[in-house]
Amino acid sequence: MAALATAAAGLLAAAPASAATTTLAPTSLTTTAGAIGSGQTVSALAVKDHTGTQDVWNKYVEFTGAYAGYRTYTVPSSVAPSSVTGIQVSANYRGPAPAQQTWTWSLYNWSTSSWTGVGTNAGAPSWGSWKTLTFASPTAASAFVNSSGSVRVQLKAGNSSDAANLDWESLTVTSSGGSTPTPTPTPTPSTGVTLPPANGGFSYQLGGAYTPESGVSVVSRDRLVAPAGSSFYNICYVNLLQTQPDQAGQSTSNPGYGTTQWWKNNHPDLLLRDGSGNLVIDAGWNEAIFDVRTATKRAQLLEIQKPWFDACKASGYQAIEPDNLDVFLRSKNYLTFAQTRDYLKLVIPYVHSIGLAIGHKNTAETGQGYGGIGKTFVDTVSPAQGFDFAIAEECAAYWECASYTSVYGPLVFEIEYTDNNPNRVHNGTTKTSFQAICADDGASRGIILRDRDVVPAGTAGYSYQSC
Numbered sequence: 368m369a370a371l372a373t374a375a376a377g378l379l380a381a382a383p384a385s386a387a388t389t390t391l392a393p394t395s396l397t398t399t400a401g402a403i404g405s406g407q408t409v410s411a412l413a414v415k416d417h418t419g420t421q422d423v424w425n426k427y428v429e430f431t432g433a434y435a436g437y438r439t440y441t442v443p444s445s446v447a448p449s450s451v452t453g454i455q456v457s458a459n460y461r462g463p464a465p466a467q468q469t470w471t472w473s474l475y476n477w478s479t480s481s482w483t484g485v486g487t488n489a490g491a492p493s494w495g496s497w498k499t500l501t502f503a504s505p506t507a508a509s510a511f512v513n514s515s516g517s518v519r520v521q522l523k524a525g526n527s528s529d530a531a532n533l534d535w536e537s538l539t540v541t542s543s544g545g546s547t548p549t550p551t552p553t554p555t556p557s558t559g560v561t562l563p564p565a566n567g568g569f570s571y572q573l574g575g576a577y578t579p580e581s582g583v584s585v586v587s588r589d590r591l592v593a594p595a596g597s598s599f600y601n602i603c604y605v606n607l608l609q610t611q612p613d614q615a616g617q618s619t620s621n622p623g624y625g626t627t628q629w630w631k632n633n634h635p636d637l638l639l640r641d642g643s644g645n646l647v648i649d650a651g652w653n654e655a656i657f658d659v660r661t662a663t664k665r666a667q668l669l670e671i672q673k674p675w676f677d678a679c680k681a682s683g684y685q686a687i688e689p690d691n692l693d694v695f696l697r698s699k700n701y702l703t704f705a706q707t708r709d710y711l712k713l714v715i716p717y718v719h720s721i722g723l724a725i726g727h728k729n730t731a732e733t734g735q736g737y738g739g740i741g742k743t744f745v746d747t748v749s750p751a752q753g754f755d756f757a758i759a760e761e762c763a764a765y766w767e768c769a770s771y772t773s774v775y776g777p778l779v780f781e782i783e784y785t786d787n788n789p790n791r792v793h794n795g796t797t798k799t800s801f802q803a804i805c806a807d808d809g810a811s812r813g814i815i816l817r818d819r820d821v822v823p824a825g826t827a828g829y830s831y832q833s834c
Contacts, residue, residue, distance in 0.1 A: 390537055390766070392412065394733070394736075395438065395735050399436050400434060400435040409438065412536045432527050434524045437519040439733070441769075443769040451511075453508050453539075453541035454512075454541075455541075457535075459535040465488055471522070472521065473523065477510060512540075517733060520536065562756060562778060566812055569781075580833070586600070603684035603723075607689040608694040612653040634671065639698060660701075665706075686724040687726065693736070695735075704734075711745070715752065715754070727756070728758050758779075764788065772808070785817070801816045816830070816832040
């Protein structure tokens, strides 16, 4: 990320005194022709981590065939679309030279409903080292930002002779008149539920329970673990749309409750399968994915999970943290966002009916996520119903925090991780993502930096910082 910080610093220095610049990572990836590499996701494009001829598969995206598709970027709500004066696209590219296959980057003009080319792979050697490409902003830049703040960047192949790899892509947006904050929304609790304290210290304990750190008032733990105690606001983690992984040495006939084998033994019809009848597995966690493609299966799954929510309530938890809301991205296209959303439309009313709040966990994209609609998507009739607060992982590292705070205000509890804490230019000074978000939001909400495995205090590898 050092190169990104240097480039951003140069842009800041060149911008007029009244202008503001914001560098964004893509929030979603849409393919309209060709394909991307198996298991690769848009999140790989957020970090520039390849140099030379490195080839770490899960840290880039491969675009194959006569490819065409676009990445969507979301401009912070504090930047009015009409104020945008410049849009610069940057990418870390490795692939063929233009003589073999031309790859073209374009921006979508919302006014004319057409694509405007901004650059190609010119200057990149044919499958040599990774090459950083930067494309100048087109004129009338505000035409490329729609009323919701979305910008689309297309990548398109000139022929089908080869493939191209992107390790990183970013958008630097320059706006006139500086950045003006949006009023902070006032959180309104759903009837009968208790919301967490807005600026409560936060402890994320999914790797094992322990005595919370000093200053903590909000604790999240797995549903099979007792809450931290009545002096804390306790959030109950539920793996909502995937199984628990099988346990080493478990019996096939008598496996641990909730594991993949348990579901195979007891509810095999609720596990998602591909066209050959094989289970669809989230390879990153070795967890099978639930099948929520029909109303019948969604209703059946809810009946099995209701006792989970009831147990959270009975043991003293005040809220639910539902995980893997973005499972459709790892379902090999067998699930859609709309199908998982329809399941949440069943889960949330039940959770509220037993007096528990429920958090929006990740998945803040617009269109293929809950960006902008998280509090109202279940029922927009007053009183609206949806998520009550948010738990966001790595929203600073991926430039997504505004997608949460614009909806939930200070009720956004954020976890950044020590192994993905890139540098950026913040008010003219280079800071880590965690330091930058602490400077902006640390006084108003719970933000922490943790080790990736969130292991208990006193365990090797444990790391915890709060703003």
